Amino acid sequence: MNTPRGTGLPSTTESDIVAAAARLAAAQHTRTPCAPVRDVIGADDVAAAYAVQERLIAARLAAGATVVGRKIGLTSPAVQQQLGVDRPDFGVLLDDMRYDQDTPVPLSRLLQPKVEAEIAFVLGWDLCDGPLDDAQVRGAVEYAVAALEIVDSRITGWDITFADTVADNGSSGLFVLGTERRRLDEFEPVTARMRMWLDDEIVSTGTGAACLGDPLHALAWLARTARDFGQPLRAGQIVLSGALGPMAPLPAAGTVRAEITGLGSVTATFT
Numbered sequence: 001m002n003t004p005r006g007t008g009l010p011s012t013t014e015s016d017i018v019a020a021a022a023r024l025a026a027a028q029h030t031r032t033p034c035a036p037v038r039d040v041i042g043a044d045d046v047a048a049a050y051a052v053q054e055r056l057i058a059a060r061l062a063a064g065a066t067v068v069g070r071k072i073g074l075t076s077p078a079v080q081q082q083l084g085v086d087r088p089d090f091g092v093l094l095d096d097m098r099y100d101q102d103t104p105v106p107l108s109r110l111l112q113p114k115v116e117a118e119i120a121f122v123l124g125w126d127l128c129d130g131p132l133d134d135a136q137v138r139g140a141v142e143y144a145v146a147a148l149e150i151v152d153s154r155i156t157g158w159d160i161t162f163a164d165t166v167a168d169n170g171s172s173g174l175f176v177l178g179t180e181r182r183r184l185d186e187f188e189p190v191t192a193r194m195r196m197w198l199d200d201e202i203v204s205t206g207t208g209a210a211c212l213g214d215p216l217h218a219l220a221w222l223a224r225t226a227r228d229f230g231q232p233l234r235a236g237q238i239v240l241s242g243a244l245g246p247m248a249p250l251p252a253a254g255t256v257r258a259e260i261t262g263l264g265s266v267t268a269t270f271t
Helices: 014-030 046-062 077-083 134-140 162-167 215-228
Strands: 067-073 089-094 114-123 141-151 174-177 193-198 201-207 238-243 254-260 264-270
Touching: 014 046, 014 162, 046 089, 046 162, 067 215, 089 162, 089 215, 114 193, 114 201, 114 215, 114 254, 134 141, 134 215, 141 238, 141 254, 141 264, 174 238, 174 264, 215 238
Parallel strands: 067 238
Antiparallel strands: 067 089, 114 141, 114 238, 141 174, 193 201, 193 254, 254 264
């Protein structure tokens, strides 16, 4: 991945990036949350934050993981305002982050999990050339599917700025996809409505419009950004397009189920 120039601070050094990555990697390995990394790379150094993310992903790839897609975060205006940013971010999805609906998710893999219901897009075409506008992006989607993203943070108490969450791979954890697939001539993401339950309690509701105005707008943003970073989106990749409603903490074992109109439901059981 090639970090765009001109977005970082010259005071951030390679040794700072190595130190921040080591802190986050140790937190993941020991299952013990760590201090934020903004004291090392700064709170607003976008280039350094993505460089840390890249270093962490490279280590996981070297250990045998493979890239299966991307996740988009910070698509909610309320969350952007909370962190003082005006843009989304992204993380990388790896094959070892995916669970099937019928496979229990062990809480031992997570530190401080929260769950979001999202629309996932699976691409049928590369998104590397052309304007990468909404029309081109829509045409590249093979199908949409309901998804649960289990977001997590290696940083104590979710005490994060934009740089902290980017460095931490977009505060990613795991994800689960539903089984009902819909082409975009059958399903309109922006009009979707979502409800999510933790056991028998509704813990989140929302709509497609809550995701950057339209989940396809989020996908178009990612397509352009990924190309700028030198790693364009490719056919077959999964894109988690962003939360349709508030994320819900996962304090203990239980079952999370989300329904998205037009896409059916998706379920994950945590043990």
